[in-house]
Amino acid sequence: MSRWPELPLVDVARLTRGTEPGSASYTDASRGVPFLRVGDLTGKTDNPVYTDSAQIVRVGASDLLLTLDGSPGCVSSGHEGAISSGLRKVEPLDPDMLSLSWLRYSLMSPAVQETIRRHTTGVTILHASAAVPHIRIPVPPVPEQERIVRILDRAEALRRFRAQADERTRALEAALFGELFGDAQEDWPREKFGNVGSLDRGRSQFRPRDEPALFGGPYPFIQTGDVANSSGRITRFTQTYSERGLAQSRLWPAGTLCITIAANIAKTGVLAFDACFPDSVVGFTPDDRVMVEYVQSWLRTIQKALEGDAPQAAQKNINLKTLRDLDLIVPPLALQRTFARRVAEIRELQSAQAAIRQRLDDVFQSLLHRAFLGEL
Structure with missing residues (x-):
């Protein structure tokens, strides 16, 4: 239990549901705005869709988003466009009582994520809108919110640095492919x-x-x-x-x-x-x-x-x-074997990096858990 008052999410925040303008409104980037779906937040899709519909809910990079369909419980920001019905824009009703950063970390906390999981339904497509009335947010004094957010921000920065290093490692395989096969021989x-x-x-x-x-x-x-x-x-x-x-x-x-x-x-x-x-x-x-x-x-x-x-x-x-x-x-099979052997070495490195990433994630989750119990 938190040592601070816990209030229902719906009493401290406004949740705005996105819309489904329909595929007839899909257009190109020069004529429409990005139509953000659950997969755009979770990384499960990277094929952007644009819409020119007037029946949309617009969001900016500073807005806080929560997924409630497909992959419920993903918390994200930094997106611009129109949100789909599987997403909610979440705003504090009183920023003088509840900061946006505190609200973001609250939604990421193990307690809130477990509440979302417990009220998720569906088999192939998951739905968790029923969880919203059950979500409760600890509300400490604003100076305490700011202190804890600074700690969590530093921990999250470490995770970002790790992700950037992982991205550079992923690029090695493409570079190796270009080195071995980029100049295809005429007799291949x-x-x-x-x-x-x-x-x-x-x-x-x-x-x-x-x-x-x-x-x-x-x-x-x-x-x-x-x-x-x-x-x-x-x-x-x-x-x-x-x-x-x-x-x-x-x-x-x-x-x-x-x-x-x-x-x-x-x-x-x-x-x-x-x-x-x-x-x-x-x-x-x-x-x-x-x-x-x-x-x-x-x-x-x-x-x-x-x-x-x-x-x-x-x-x-x-x-x-x-x-x-x-x-x-x-290409010659011997050259493909050389490529496969070196790819295996790259993937061993990726496995080691994944283990480090998991340790950082575990530390971050532990900090979140302790933060919202009032133990940081």
């Missing part, structure tokens, strides 16, 4: 992507897709967001299929290269375990002419072009034929 053969291995869509045949009986079993179920956020290797999952779910899907082996073809276009991740995935993801297993590491890095070099060419209705998508018809240069 060209092939259609679909001819250098097995390339097939995942399966999720039952309708409705969120039928509860399909879930909760022993078989990992991967979706586009899991691939997009995998940093190249899928080592975790948040959903599983039951025996009934498996019967209407397919179990792909560890080592399969997963490629997204809807919402997130041509994002990739290699399975670290056997898993199922829906038809918005394509699975690739190579023949003896190419290695997965080479193919994955090649796809990253053309990902933006594929995304830019993808038609968009409610969401961007490409079809399997588009992937199969892509022209792929096939």
